Amino acid sequence: MTSPITTLTLDGLETVYDRLAQAIDRAGEDKRALFLVKLALLNAQALGDAELFQQQMEKALLNL
Incomplete structure (x- = not known):
């Protein structure tokens, strides 16, 4: 549940937003993508709902 x-x-x-921007800067350009993937996976686990996570990913892809 x-x-x-x-x-x-x-x-x-x-x-x-501010803290995320600071963390992205701290990760550095060469580790930025790895940081964002790790963050996404940790948040998916915390969310506990793979379908809802998929829906959020689709929303994030809109209008890039």
């Missing part, structure tokens, strides 16, 4: 999905406030989302 998965836990209910909660959403972030705009302020929370801005905080996550």
Whole structure:
């Protein structure tokens, strides 16, 4: 059983964005892709729902 999905406030989302940008910079250009894959897999595991993760990936691919 998965836990209910909660959403972030705009302020929370801005905080996550800022911290993500800092972490990407810390990873360095040569490890950026590896960092993002590891982060995605950790978040998929935390989410606990492969189908919902797939839906989120599809949303992220829109309008790149």
